[in-house]
Amino acid sequence: MWMLLRDAITYACMLILLSTGLTLTYITTKVPNFAHGEIAVIGLFVAFTFLKIFGLNPYLAMPAAFALSALTALGLYKLVLKPLMKRGATLDHLMIATLGYDILIFAILNVYADVLTKVYKVKTRGFMPFRPYDFTVLDQPGIFLVSVVAVVVLMVTLHLLLTRTRFGIAMRATIENPNLASVCGVNTELVYTISWILAGGLAGIAGVLLPFYFRGSPCLGFVLIVPVFTASIVGGFYSIYGAMLGGAIAGLSEYLITYAIASAVGPWFLSYRVAVPLIMLAITLLIAPEGLTGINWRRAGSLLKQKLSGLWLRLASLGGVKA
């Protein structure tokens, strides 16, 4: 049971790292970044290169992965999204542009994987998790400790940054109202730049942790996109704290619900893990698209009291009105 919970927590931590970055870029630039999963896979391949080519501990890849992923994310913002926004592109065009960037990264990672296979004769698609290269502390695998520490550091740093520094106040102002913030002398462009760097870097760190857990492959980003967006939306797409909460909920429930159902109906259910975040996403979007942190709980509570008899009807129509 502890092992199961440990794996669930590790997975949830990776999701928190990813969904926080996704939400950060969304609330500043207002574009959902469909390339976020693939940006994490860059980190994965940096770790892979460190381990298999240089023979180093994959954890040492973290700074390099942070830098490379941050650079890629910044490239998406500076070279693609910003020029498009200047030209007055619609949201749909911005979204399809991030998908295009996603395909670009995917192709370049595949080229890199092909070259590695050809030159160094290593398996680059579906390689085994790095578990054997991990260290242990008090019989606990390093990946668990590193993920938890990474998330705690992230939460504390981000909270202090947002509430205790001038830059954090500028950032919150930009999120609330970019025009007003820039009139008041806030360098909104710097805020956007930093948030894309942070988002990419966090994805890179998550990417280093991923191969301890998943079989690595360039197409892992495709698999990740569903749980990561679920995490961001369940928590509330407009709140960074919501992204952390959502990552924890989505990660833990994906793991534990799948396991609970599988132990009830049989191990075949484990293959359908991807259905759990999808259903969570669907329920959240249809009932309360503003997410957990966006719900007005007091109002929701009084509504529940009022209409306790017609609860389900009420929820359905709420979904209809709010969206």
Next chain:
Amino acid sequence: MILLPPLLLFIMDTIAMIAIYLITTLSLNIQYGYTGIADFGKSAGVAVGAYVVGAIPGRVLMAFLAIEGDYIKDNTPIVSAINSVLSVDVALAIGTLMLGLALAAGLGALFGYVASYPVARLKGEYLAIFMLAISEAMRYIFNYYTPVVGGPYGVTVPDPFKFITSAYGGQLRLIFASVVILIISIGMFYYAERLARSPLGRTLRAIRDCDVAAEVLGKDVASYRMKIMVLSSAMAAIAGALYAFYTLYVAAIAYDRVTWTFWPWTILILGGMANNVGVVIGTILFVVVTRLIIIFKRSLEPILPFDVIWLEYILFGLMLILVLMFRPEGILPEKPTKTIEFEKIKERRARKGRSHGKASS
């Protein structure tokens, strides 16, 4: 046996792919170009059609011809037994094709109906995320759920053009199949053009440009969006069904978001949104370039240390971003709706005036 020049076969194969992508992109054009529903899960609609063809016609024929066995486990012997019947029974073969296409359209429409529930309620990024998630999840679920299309191993599909193979050889089958697919796609193009010029087409554009204004003018926006979802999903499912009948093989994992969502979007943006002729030009351009890459694959392979297919990805990924930046309206921009010629209006008014005059006198 009739042997044909390889160039002709290559051209016919290219035409079949153009026709299949044309149907998919036309359905996306009706959905996004005209109505403004940004469907980032187009691959789900195409996949429904392909899965239906992979799962149903073979089983129906199995029951009809009283063949024993498990359709998924003994797929190859069962399909070859069915094909040996189809190679002589022309009526049954055509019936198989019709059944496959009709079921694909029907279930595609049903999928569109189900998907229209979120479409009517969500907008912008939320809709895009939801549709993308549905298509990705569906692909993974059917990749593990073997009873439908055999999961990771895939299924072979009974060949509705088998009677041509048996009479004239496989090369003529390819040509015949391409022509059939081309005819269907021309029909779809005609339908899409008529739709765009009809009062419905104008209503759709009004909804796309400002749904509140359309609602104020008494148009039921939610119901129009639902109808368009049903229609375009059925069209995409027909494209998937034709692709399955053409390649005679269905694997769940093949209907990914690059091949069947991203490429149609690229074609649509390249060719020109809300312009069906632009979609045709974009499709031809896209398929021909991918084919040329395949031709040069052999000569490029010894030089490049990686698979040539990634060049295609990089090329089109870059091209999409550049088109969005420098020509977001596409090769052929949207044109104002053609109206009746002024002479004809005058003629009609004159006729009407005469009939009024008669009535009054």
